[in-house]
Amino acid sequence: MSGAVRVVVVDDHAMFRAGVRAELAAYGSAGPMIVEVVAEAADVEEAVCAVAEHGPDVVLLDVHLPGGGGVEVMRRAAREGTRYLALSVSDAAEDVIGTIRGGARGYVTKTITGAELVDAIGRVADGDAVFSPRLAGFVLDAFAGVGQAAPSGIDEDLDLLTEREREVMRLIARGYAYKEVARELFISIKTVETHMSSVLRKLQLSSRHELTRWASDRRLL
Structure with a gap:
């Protein structure tokens, strides 16, 4: 994607949102792809409103949020042209699989570097699926029907x-x-x-x- 990728950052920790904004400003402010944070949200309600108001290209979404979680945001804020990239401390199989089944295009953990996050956002904006390396296996096994991992509801x-x-x-x-x-x-x-x-x-x-x-x-x- 050429030009700016417009991003909404959704996480219930203000310090973490500030850190993500700083990383994206540092690594996504130049070159062929610019990442622009257009809004932040701390819970499901704020996230749904932010997506409706700003129409972002990518929503950087925490899995665990007050008010229903990341899957609830995707359910209520489904919008053509907006893609979701999960960014979570959790690398548990049921979180990864449940989030992808909920509509996310990718899932990366919070150990990711700023440069890697900018790259992941750009790839998701272009329609690619992006996963931290060890998480990809969960998804492949689950959707092939051969893995043991299951969404939390099981x-x-x-x-x-x-x-x-x-x-x-x-x-x-x-x-x-x-x-x-x-x-x-x-x-x-x-x-x-x-x-x-x-x-x-x-x-x-x-x-x-x-x-x-x-x-x-x-x-x-």
């Missing part, structure tokens, strides 16, 4: 958890300390503790070691 236990609880659960199950989870998700340690207590109660587990086993059995790590 697992009744997982459906008991909110989107934020799922994020906390995965990081804790991977061995992150509470303070590391707090830093990763831009929330307080006390909030992490509250979510962790809720996760253990809903899943009827008694410790993080049991949680790790539970998550591993379901291939969520």
Whole structure:
């Protein structure tokens, strides 16, 4: 795509949105393709309004959002000419597959560099499908019908958890300390503790070691 690619950045963390805007300004401000952030949104309602008002080429969309999540944004803000690229801390198979089935053209994780993100936005704007390398296998297996991964709705236990609880659960199950989870998700340690207590109660587990086993059995790590 020649000229400017108009982007809406959707994420519920203001600091992260500011960081993405800065990266896109640094790496997407020159050359044959210019990336222009035309709006930001922090939840589903704001995102739907921003897409309707600005008609962006690409929506850079977090998977877990207040008000229903990224899939809800795509459902309510479907618009010809606007494509969705998921940018998430989660690399879990059910998030990737559910988001792609919801209408996203690509899915990359928040470990991506600024230059890589600009390239991914440009490719999605041109109609390509873009995935972080290890995530592509989830999608290929799922749509070929041979993989074990499934959208979150298939697992009744997982459906008991909110989107934020799922994020906390995965990081804790991977061995992150509470303070590391707090830093990763831009929330307080006390909030992490509250979510962790809720996760253990809903899943009827008694410790993080049991949680790790539970998550591993379901291939969520």
